[in-house]
Amino acid sequence: MGFTKSVTITFLSNMFLFLLSFVSATLLSRVLGPAGAGVWNVASNFLTFGTLILGLGLAAANVFFLGKNRRDLGGIVGNNIVLTLLSAIILVPFYYLNTRFHFQFLRGVSDAQMLMVLLAVPFMNLKASLLNVLLGLQDVVTYNWVNVGDKVLNLILLVVLFFYLASPSSAILAALAGTVIVNVWEMAILVRLVRQRDFLEEVSGTGGRPRRGALRYLFTLDFPLMGRMLGYGLKAQVGNFIQRLNYSLDVFIVNYFLPLNQVGMYWVAVTLGKTLWAVSGSIATVILPVASSATNKGDLDSFTNRVTRVSLALIMLFSLILGLISRPLIIWWFTYPFAPAAEAFLWLLPGVAIFSISNILANYLAGIGLVEKNIYSAVISGVVTVVLDFILIPRIGINGASIATSLSYITFTLTTLYFYVRHTHCRWQDVLILKGTDLVLVRQTLLQRFKR
DSSP states (O other), X not given: OOHHHHHHHHHHHHXXXXXXXXXXXXXXXXXXXXXXXXXXXXXHHHHHHHHHHHTTTHHHHHHHHHHHOGGGHHHHHHHHHHHHHHHGXXXXXXXXXXXXXXXXXXXXXXXXXXXXXXXXXXXXXHXXXXXXXXXXXXXXXXXXXXXXXXXXXXXXXXXXXXXXXXXXXXXXXXXXXXXXXXXXXXXHHHHHHHTOHHHHHHHHSSSOOOGGGHXXXXXXXXXXXXHXXXXXXXXXXXXXXXXXXXXXXXXXXXXXXXXXXXXXXHXXXXXXXXXXXXXXXXXXXXXXXXXXXXXXXXXXXXXXXXHHHHHHHHHHHHHHHHHHXXXXXXXXXXXXXXXXXXXXXXXXXXXXXXXXHHHHHHHHHHHTTOHXXXXXXXXXXXHHHHHHHHHHHHHHXXXXXXXXXXXXXXXXXXXXXXXXXXXXXXXXXXXXXXXXXXXXXXXXXXXHHHHO
C-alpha cells in the first residue's frame, strides 16, 4: 500500500478515534463532574505510566525488527507474550505499598480502583505490542480497524456500566474489560495471518505450514532476538518514558497541590489540545515502518521534509480556529463547570501546535535507529517540565501546568529538529516553511483522490 493511501486511512481512522475519545470524555465529564473526572484522570494517567514503564519498549521494537525481517514474526510475538507476563510481577509489591502508605500523588483513587488499574497494565502492554506487530507488517488497514474497534468497544462498555454505577470505577472496569477482549481479537488476527499460504511461503519458503502449527509458530521463543529487542526497546523506552512525564507528570503534581476538581479541569484542556495531533500523528505512525525499511536515504529525507512542512501549516490553521472557539466549545460540550479549562487550554495551545511535528521527526529518527537522539530531547524537555511544574502550579494553578507543558513541548521540538537537521544536512527552512510546490502537490493529490 502506498504512503499517501496509508496516511489517508490512518488520518481518517485517527479523526474517528478522536471523535470517539471526545464522546467518551464528554460522557465522563457530564456523568462524573470535575471531581470524578479528576479521579479518572489520575487513574488513567497512572495506567499509562504503568504500561509505559513495564512495556520495555517492545511496541517500538516490534515495528523496527519486523521492518527489517518479517520472518521474525513468530519469535517477536512469543517474546512479547513472555516478557509482558514476567514484567507484571512487579505490580504486586506496588499494590501492597500503596494500600499501606496511600501515596499522595494518587489521592482520590481507592484500593479497589487501583487493583483494577494494575490488572489492566499487562493486558494494555500486550495490546499495544500486538497492535504494533500489525504496523510492523505494514498492514495499515487492520492496524486502524483494531484501533477503532478498541475505542468503540470501550465506549460501549462505558455506557453499559454507567447504567449500573456512575463512578470512576465503571470507567476503569470498562478499560480493563475492553483491553482483554481486544487482546483476544489481535491474537485471532495473527493466527489467521500465519495460516495464510502466501505469508507462510514468504517467511518459511516451505510452501506452507499445517493449520495446527499456527499457534505454535506464534509462541516461539527466540532468545537472541529477545536480547536485540530489549536492547532497542529499552533505549526507545527511556525516551518514551521521559516524554510521557512531559505529557502527564503535571496531572500528578496538580493532584498533589490542588483539589481534585482542578485535575478534571486540566484534563479537559489537555483532551481538547490533543485534537491537533490527528494530522501529524497519522503521518508519524506510517513514517516509522517506512523509515525502518527504506533503502534510499535521500528520497526519504526529502519526503519527510515535505510532509512535515505541510503538517505544520495545517496544524497552525487548525490551532487558530480551535483557539477562537475554545471557550464556547468547552462550555457547550463539557458543561459550564468546566469553563475555567478554556484559559488553561489557550496557554497549552502554542506548545501543542508546535510539538505536533516532533511526532514525525522523532519517528523518523527512531526508524533509522537513532533512538538515543529522542532520549536526549526527552531528557532536556523533561527537566523543563519538572522545574516549571513545581514553580508554577502552586502559584497559578492549572494555568501554570499549561505554561510548563507548553514550554516543554517547544523545547522537545527544537531539540528534535536540531538532531534531524544535523543528521540529514538539510536547512531548517526546508522542514518548517511551506513551499509553493507543496501546495501544488497537495492540490494534485486531492484532485486525484476525488476523481477516484
